[in-house]
Amino acid sequence: MALLNVCDVIDDPDFWSDAILIQAIVTVSQVGIAQASQSGAAFTGVIWPGNGLGLVQSGEGDWVEGDLMIVTRYPLDTGKREIAADGVIFGGLPYTITNAQAWPFGDGFTQAVCKLATINPSLTGQQSSGGFLGS
Structure with a gap:
């Protein structure tokens, strides 16, 4: 098992999910x-x-933040002064990338943490019928 190349697993289409990256300049x-x-x-x-x-406590109430982890070969960015943080639409829900870095277990991969971009997606008309991970 020590000789398993994890890149072979990550590059396997059986493990892939489709998403849309939204970049704003x-x-x-x-x-x-x-x-x-x-x-x-x-x-x-x-x-x-x-x-x-991630428990968020506010005057309106408490909630647990929805978040995703992504490992991909596609470059993801948390933004700079002129470039807003990338957004991801997955399972019909919008997420914002809050942390992106090189994945330490394989060259050419990016690991990202994404937070749900809206507190209540049903108010924006964006929702997933497939639960947290979508369909």
Whole structure:
């Protein structure tokens, strides 16, 4: 078992899930008005639910944040000054990438943590009938 190359498993299409990456580039005009232009691209990766232990306490109530873990060869980014954090649509729900780094177990992979972008997706018309992981 020590000779198992985990990259072979991650690259196996049996483990892949399809998602859409939303990238936004923010440009600021000379008068200081910011405008974002978005582009979407389909990508594949191994996607599974995170630990879901992020309890958020607020005046409106308490909830556990929905999160995803993604390992993919597609470059994912948490954003910079001119570039907003990438978004991911998975299972019909929008997520925002909060942490992305090189995956330590294989060259060319990115590991990302994504948080649910909306507190109540049903209010935005975005929801998944397949549960947390979608269909």
